[in-house]
Amino acid sequence: MAHLTRAEVLASGEVDPEFRKAFEARPLIMNGSTFLESRALRAEHLQRLRHLYSIPGPIPEVIETMQDIPMRDGENIRVRVYQPANGPPEGGSPLIMMYHEGGWCMGDLTDEDLNCRMFARDLKAVCVNVEYRLAPEHKFPIGVNDCWDALEWATKNSSTLRATPSQGLVVGGSSAGGNIAAVLALLSRDSNFSPPITGQFLSVPVVLPSQNVPSHFSHLYTSRFDNNSDPVLRDMGDDSRISQIYEPEKNSPLWDPFNHVDGHKGVAKAFFQVCGLDPLRDEAVLYDQKLRASGVLTRFELYGGVGHMFWTNWPELERSKKFVEDTVRGMSWLLEK
Template identity: 70%
Template sequence: MAHLTREEVLKSGEVAPEYRTAFEARPVNISGADFFEQRAARAAHLQKLRHLYPIPGPIPEHVTEKIVLMPARGGNHIRTRVYQPVHNISEGGSPLIVMYHEGGWSMGDLTDEDMNCRMFAKELGAVCVNVEYRLAPEHKFPIGVNDCWDILKWAITMSAELKATPSRGLIVGGASAGGNIAAVLALLARDEKLDPPITGQYLCVPALLPNTNVPGHLKHLYESRTKSVNDPVLKNLQPGLIEEIYAPDPKSPLWDPFNHSQGHLGAAKAFFQVGGLDPLRDEAVLYDRLLREAGVLTRFELYGGYGHMFWTNYPQMHMSVKFADDTLKGVKWLLEK
């Protein structure tokens, strides 16, 4: 979907009947006595659903997997999982895809991007690196995003050992907080003249524009943060909660890619997947427009009537199956010259 009208965006906020049936029957509950209990409850909730995913577990006949501790600054080592295709179906070598998980910079682990990495390796012949960056509040901003940058550079340096050919294609991607990290690194790679350059960014339900930094002329288009009250996952997210946990520098380009001081000219092409009910919807729509105005190619899929991370919490829905299929098509598009 390209060049969304405001009417299309607003209409996408009407709850889809299939989704309402799902979340009213099985509300998402990740409550706990404190933050760390909530983190554990989230992990347990998703683990109970993964057998319902299109790829529910390892597929060794198609993809090999191994845990690798990759070096980051300060002598630290970050846990990653590397996925390699058993049968290389890519002409010219395997592209390199580096994925960053969701979880508000404070939750999540390698299991969150397992399915996508297995799918990209099996269907696209890509080598994937799934990064378990350090989390807040134990490791506040910018530790997590620095981990992700360090691992990206390490993966490029070690691409021969990983059996990857990043000149064939180099993609960064992720959902929610992971989408923010991907957008941040795509601009950082441009500024630092990363070689080979990032060729694609996969921005799935991404956080891209903090509510405190919205330009005045866009405030009337930035409504979903406060008006998307039907999202069953993020509807109770209090303003400032993530900032309190993660403690970002509010003006840093490592936190706010939208207001980057160098603009967006020369950024890698981008593939968006966005839920119409998602409180993060409008910032994705605005970022898509911002990239287009800078001459960046984009592809945008808007799921009217569905919310934040709907396909992970309700994987049996028809739209969740379509979402996974769209993910594969969109990332394949990112790899096209």
């Protein structure tokens, strides 16, 4: 990313013709008459597409199990665990924690099934896919606390899971899940968590709330308001809609990883996947630059002409297939010593 100019970043916001053809032929219809209806429409929409994914369902190479795990408030949440069917490789399996997208208010375990199956099959990792509690039923910070509690549970039970976190401990997710991963990577550093998080996978992440943009970065934070061609997050603008549902604390480090009071030195290395049409594009660019300036190793992939979560909503595209392949390569890089 350091080699891209601002002009090149802006040029990535020009709509790819094949992408336009795809979303005009099959537009998203996920706005119900109520919030709960919209949540159900989103789930139904994605379920209809999963037969087009490179791994549409369970595979023999990966063992999948469901578990209920305890949270700090006495409630339980579900996680799905994915393990290499032939057992861990020599030295042991790294541990990958995945947190799904959906704006902290939608989504479930099916959203990260594909990634977890690929990571277990191709990288011989043990993956834990976390179904954290959603807003508006469960407001901030319940969801992010659930994700941290699941991380603690997984590391404490790593031998039972047949994982070896010393071979790598990665947190990851897309969109809201990317926000959670970035937050937990900082929390791991701040708490001297052991074993430490060694990598963060930040796919189209939310990392800088619009109301918290430093004034000297405002001219570089334009995609939130200018990227109006994205068929998923069109006219996103500020965070007012999410704030009404999730009700985050404006300056909490559990919401805003960019403006962390203690900076970013010493946080785990990061792999970014970012889309040119995405209203979230510029905050990812700025966060990558901030991490690099703090001495953090990063890898940044920018996909020009396509929008937020394009690979899940139009999986038949060649660009979507490449994105998925890049995801495995990027995770492999995160797991390198």
